[in-house]
Amino acid sequence: MKPFKNSLIVGKFAPLHKGHQLLIDSALAQSEQVHIFSYSSPEIAGCGPEKRARWLRSLYPQCKIHLITPEFLKFHFSQLGHVELPLNADDAVLHRRFCAFLWVHLVREPLDAVFTSEDYGEGFVQELNQYFSLYHPQHQVRHVLVDLNRVQVPISGTLIRQDPHLHRNFLAPEVYRDFVKRVCFLGGESTGKSTLSRLMAEKMNSLHVPEYGRTLWEEQQGHLGFDDLLKIAKVHIRTEELLAGQAHTFLFVDTTPLTTWMYSHFYFGHADPELSALKHRPYEVTFLCAPDFPFVQDGTRAGEDFRARQHQWYLELLQQMTIPYTLLTGTLEERICKIMEVLT
Incomplete structure (x- = not known):
């Protein structure tokens, strides 16, 4: 008692x-x-x-x-x-x-x-x-x-x-994660998103959220169904929330639910309503990686033409959704310098 x-x-x-x-x-x-x-x-x-x-x-x-x-x-x-x-x-x-x-x-x-x-x-x-x-x-x-x-x-x-x-x-x-700034990297295939998110996490002594879509694609041997797209977004967000509490000052995020929503429309012509809502998930800082990087074909990518189309989609969507962003161009070193300039 x-x-x-x-x-x-x-x-x-x-x-x-x-x-x-x-x-x-x-x-x-x-x-x-x-x-x-x-x-x-x-x-x-x-x-x-x-x-x-x-x-x-x-x-x-x-x-x-x-x-x-x-x-x-x-x-x-x-x-x-x-x-x-x-x-x-x-x-x-x-x-x-x-x-x-x-x-x-x-x-x-x-x-x-x-x-x-x-x-x-x-x-x-x-x-x-x-x-x-x-x-x-x-x-x-x-x-x-x-x-x-x-x-x-x-x-x-x-x-x-x-x-x-x-x-x-x-x-x-559970509290500290709300003080961590989420920094996301968007862009077409082979524009340096994964490399930049990983390198910036190392440079800032923090963590990064890898692209779960690619992980699931590899696990399922290149086969993704319509329902998998919502799963990708939800698992990605859960991982983000978990790592935010363990990060330091910044959490670097490789792609967002906006990317998953775009792929859903590209491959299936529509998106789950919940995924359409998740595409509005906010990030404190958004970087758009320009397609002026040398294209690397790893056996999973559609090609340079598709990368250029993706970049145009991002430009149009970010403008429509009034999301502020910084365009990253040039070499990897030049992009990192620009990121540091924005963050510090």
């Missing part, structure tokens, strides 16, 4: 780091159910509600997580009138009463403990107890203080936001 039935943690989690995880793990060890309220007004760049929700739910699916946004408040409390999200700079009492309001109207069960790593925790609990006494009698909420002086986990969200890559050891891979 754990000492607490319902416990509460409140935070911005901008970003969710291992200090927060120590706090949540401590609450889980002592509570039957942990509730997490997360909100920020204004939102902090790079740590929006969608990301915070993904971080918390992927690492702590057993917790009840509430991402509080203006849209959330309108959806849940429109019958009460206009409920505003407190500004980060507002008085602490306003924030404490707001959290008490959320607990009363969202959870509707007695609160046993609040876990914090801050010296304001006692005042927070006092305000909660006073607020709850107006609604229904309940036992006093207790405050549990965890690692106030940051001895166990010496980090803060402010430090991480200044340089998430320097402090990446304080971030779970």
Whole structure:
């Protein structure tokens, strides 16, 4: 039997780091159910509600997580009138009463403990107890203080936001991957995409995502069916997400679902609707490799004419989709210099 039935943690989690995880793990060890309220007004760049929700739910699916946004408040409390999200700079009492309001109207069960790593925790609990006494009698909420002086986990969200890559050891891979810039290489056959993605990963002490389409093509001895194209895109994305958490600053990606979508149309005349949606997957940096490289026929490629057609398709699609890109031309060394110029 754990000492607490319902416990509460409140935070911005901008970003969710291992200090927060120590706090949540401590609450889980002592509570039957942990509730997490997360909100920020204004939102902090790079740590929006969608990301915070993904971080918390992927690492702590057993917790009840509430991402509080203006849209959330309108959806849940429109019958009460206009409920505003407190500004980060507002008085602490306003924030404490707001959290008490959320607990009363969202959870509707007695609160046993609040876990914090801050010296304001006692005042927070006092305000909660006073607020709850107006609604229904309940036992006093207790405050549990965890690692106030940051001895166990010496980090803060402010430090991480200044340089998430320097402090990446304080971030779970599920969190850090959202700070890694995805750099993709597009282009026709034999334009240096695979070589560049691999060399740039080595040069930047990071990782690259190889082209899964080629891997599957080889595994199936050159036979790909219509359904294989969607499989290629989905496996490629899964690999990308996995490696992003292990990369450093940049993840170099050899082709994207846009390429797979193009091949689906070329070979089958249409694409699966899910693949058509995946072609819009965003990348922070896009490089288009020009077909001015010497063409190398490895026994799997269609030829120079097809490579030229592919390049024209990319030019047209990138313009239609308003995707910014940098054209890479010249020798391998010249292309690497251009990439470094863009990235640094």
